[in-house]
Amino acid sequence: MLIEHPDEAMGLEIAAGLRLAGYAVAVCPGPRGHARCPLTGPAGCAPAHDADLVVCSLGYEQGAAREILRELRTRYPDTPLVVEVPADIDADLQELLGGCHRLPAPATPEQIVTAVQGLPGHAPAEDSAGA
Amino acid sequence: MRSPFHSEPEAFRFVLLLTLALVPVVLAAALGPTWLALVVLAVVLGALAVRAAQLRMRKLRGLEQPVKMAPPHMGSAEERRVLVVANDTLSDEALLSEVERLASVPHTHVLVLVPALISPSARLTGAVDGLLDQARVRLKAALDRVGPDVVVAGEISEADPLEAIEDTFATFVPDEVIVSTRCERPASGLEPGLAGLVRERFAVPVRHIVSEPGSAAREPDRDTEARYRHEFGDAAARKFGLKALAGAGIVAAVLMSMVALVQSSERNEARAAAQAAEQIAALPPVANVVDLKVIPEGKLGPEGEKHDEFTTTEFAVRAGQPQELRIDNTDEVPHSITAPEAGVNIVVMPGVHTYTLLVSHPGRFLWFCTFRCDEWAMEHPGYMSGYITVS
Numbered sequence: 001m002l003i004e005h006p007d008e009a010m011g012l013e014i015a016a017g018l019r020l021a022g023y024a025v026a027v028c029p030g031p032r033g034h035a036r037c038p039l040t041g042p043a044g045c046a047p048a049h050d051a052d053l054v055v056c057s058l059g060y061e062q063g064a065a066r067e068i069l070r071e072l073r074t075r076y077p078d079t080p081l082v083v084e085v086p087a088d089i090d091a092d093l094q095e096l097l098g099g100c101h102r103l104p105a106p107a108t109p110e111q112i113v114t115a116v117q118g119l120p121g122h123a124p125a126e127d128s129a130g131a
Numbered sequence: 132m133r134s135p136f137h138s139e140p141e142a143f144r145f146v147l148l149l150t151l152a153l154v155p156v157v158l159a160a161a162l163g164p165t166w167l168a169l170v171v172l173a174v175v176l177g178a179l180a181v182r183a184a185q186l187r188m189r190k191l192r193g194l195e196q197p198v199k200m201a202p203p204h205m206g207s208a209e210e211r212r213v214l215v216v217a218n219d220t221l222s223d224e225a226l227l228s229e230v231e232r233l234a235s236v237p238h239t240h241v242l243v244l245v246p247a248l249i250s251p252s253a254r255l256t257g258a259v260d261g262l263l264d265q266a267r268v269r270l271k272a273a274l275d276r277v278g279p280d281v282v283v284a285g286e287i288s289e290a291d292p293l294e295a296i297e298d299t300f301a302t303f304v305p306d307e308v309i310v311s312t313r314c315e316r317p318a319s320g321l322e323p324g325l326a327g328l329v330r331e332r333f334a335v336p337v338r339h340i341v342s343e344p345g346s347a348a349r350e351p352d353r354d355t356e357a358r359y360r361h362e363f364g365d366a367a368a369r370k371f372g373l374k375a376l377a378g379a380g381i382v383a384a385v386l387m388s389m390v391a392l393v394q395s396s397e398r399n400e401a402r403a404a405a406q407a408a409e410q411i412a413a414l415p416p417v418a419n420v421v422d423l424k425v426i427p428e429g430k431l432g433p434e435g436e437k438h439d440e441f442t443t444t445e446f447a448v449r450a451g452q453p454q455e456l457r458i459d460n461t462d463e464v465p466h467s468i469t470a471p472e473a474g475v476n477i478v479v480m481p482g483v484h485t486y487t488l489l490v491s492h493p494g495r496f497l498w499f500c501t502f503r504c505d506e507w508a509m510e511h512p513g514y515m516s517g518y519i520t521v522s
Contacts, residue, residue, distance in 0.1 A: 002198075003334075012199075015334040019204040019306070027199040027334040043144060047198045 001116070002051035003027045004068065005084075006059045010109075014055060017109035021117060026051065031064045039071045048076055053122060055112055057084040058093065059105060065089075069096045080122075082115050152179060165393045173386045177379075184375050188368050199334035205304040209238040214305035216244045216296060216329075218266060219313065219320030221273040225348030226311045226340060230273070234281035242303045243285045245270045246292040248319060263287060265319070292321060293328055300333065308333065311340045311348075324363025327356055410522075421446065425460040425479055430514060432507065439505040441468075444517025450493045459483045462504075470498035470519055490521045 001023045005011035008029055015025040026047040031037040039045040048054060054072060058065040072081060073096060081100040084107045085093075101115055116122050152175045160168035190197070205212065213233050220226050221243070234241045247266040249259055270285045277283050288295035299305065310326040326339035339356065342348040351359065423443035430440035439462070448454040460466060460481045468477040468488070473496035477486045490496070499516040500509050508514035 012334060012336065015199075015201060016306070016336075019201055019334075020208055022203045024202050025200070025334050027201075 001025050002047045002054045004030050004056040014109045014112050017113040021113050040067050053080050055082045080119050166390045169390045201334035202304050211239045212305045213241050213307045215309045217311035218245050220311040221269040223342045225342045227276050231277045234283045241283045246288050246295045307336045309338045314341055323359040327360035420455045420457050422457045425466050427462045438508040438514050440514050444513050446519045448521055450521050451491055454488045456486045456488055466500045466502050468498050469501045470496040472496045493521045495520050
């Protein structure tokens with residue numbers, strides 16, 4: 001499960017919640033962590049490719065958020081997306097959000113874990129193992 | 132053995148890049164001399180090495196923030212697993228108190244991991260046991276010190292500290308990592324920048340405890356951590372740069388030696404070809420047509436009886452050059468000039484006919500008549516047998 005969050009500490013908190021729920025996690029700080037985010041490059045993003053679900057915050061600058069969301073939707077259309085959406089997003093972003101599971105920002109780690117577990121095929125296992 | 136690739140697409144891209152990089156080498160090998168292919172190979176390898184070194188340098192200096200990973204939590208929700216990584220600070224009271232405190236919290240499992248810090252030179256010289264013993268002694272003393280009331284597990288690792296921590300993520304699956312170091316890296320201790328590296332790689336909380344003997348432990352602030360990471364990155368980049376330079380020097384020397392060898396071999400071949408041409412030019416000229424006869428019972432043998440004969444039985448020809456033979460077979464039956472090793476089989480019919488003798492490779496070849504005529508003569512050069520000398 002890939003967590004894309006601009007706030008490193010928040011990303012780790014979400015990761016802790018998801019780990020406790022039995023998911024293996026990868027936390028990426030997004031474009032700020034790389035000279036160029038591999039997701040927007042020709043090579044693509046290996047963690048996004050391997051993920052069976054992506055938790056993405058749109059707390060980035062809107063241009064970057066749009067680019068991330070567009071690439072995730074285009075390159076990995078079958079990977080479910082849980083998106084933390086700020087209130088003031090533009091129409092372009094709204095359009096890209098179709099089919100995603102939306103959570104109003106700021107979402108707590110618990111809300112995100114609940115949203116993930118509510119998605120088909122991601123229900124919590126009895127023994128909290130898996131992902 | 133760890134895979135150097137993080138995903139299948141990454142491995143695929145590597146194979147694709149390698150294949151594309153080999154194209155100019157193959158083209159140079161097919162269309163030009165061998166030394167050119169080696170030079171192109173050197174250029175391609177150099178370009179790949181420079182790019183790989185650039186990426187490696189960026190990673191070492193921490194300019195690229197990698198994706199943090201962590202496996203699912205192990206055990207029940209109440210359980211908490213703490214990994215403590217230490218070596219030279221294991222005797223510090225501050226660290227041991229913290230370990231004791233953590234281990235006394237219910238449902239908390241503590242594993243003390245002691246990387247033995249085996250350097251490549253120690254591996255080469257076989258000085259591994261001493262370092263392992265030192266780590267073992269430090270761990271035992273620490274576990275004895277935390278007392279019998281709490282349960283703390285311990286583990287020694289021969290691997291690089293970061294790899295050892297990665298291994299425990301597969302076995303112990305920690306929820307938190309504590310890295311204990313000194314302020315500055317001592318001769319035989321953990322690098323203060325290790326905490327930063329662990330933070331960059333794993334998606335769990337990482338605490339860095341810095342202590343000096345006899346003083347209280349502290350957790351460095353963000354700036355100090357950044358300095359540790361920066362210093363570690365610079366040192367690692369310098370070390371890597373030196374290794375890369377040495378490696379490039381060795382590869383360059385090997386390639387230059389190969390180019391020199393190939394050029395020398397090509398020069399030798401050219402010289403040998405020129406010598407062969409000179410030798411051929413120096414040979415006596417070969418007659419355009421050789422006239423000979425086949426005469427039944429035409430030559431007296433050493434035992435006093437007459438035998439069949441070819442009047443010429445020694446033929447000197449040039450490799451690949453046809454030699455005409457005008458043969459007057461005065462017998463009533465056919466005879467032959469047959470040399471299997473030279474690929475020659477000329478059937479000499481009765482009467483006067485012209486035949487072509489052609490041998491492709493140099494050597495001295497025995498020929499004989501294969502038609503049953505005079506059996507003694509067929510076995511004796513100078514009669515119905517002889518030699519073809521090809522230069």
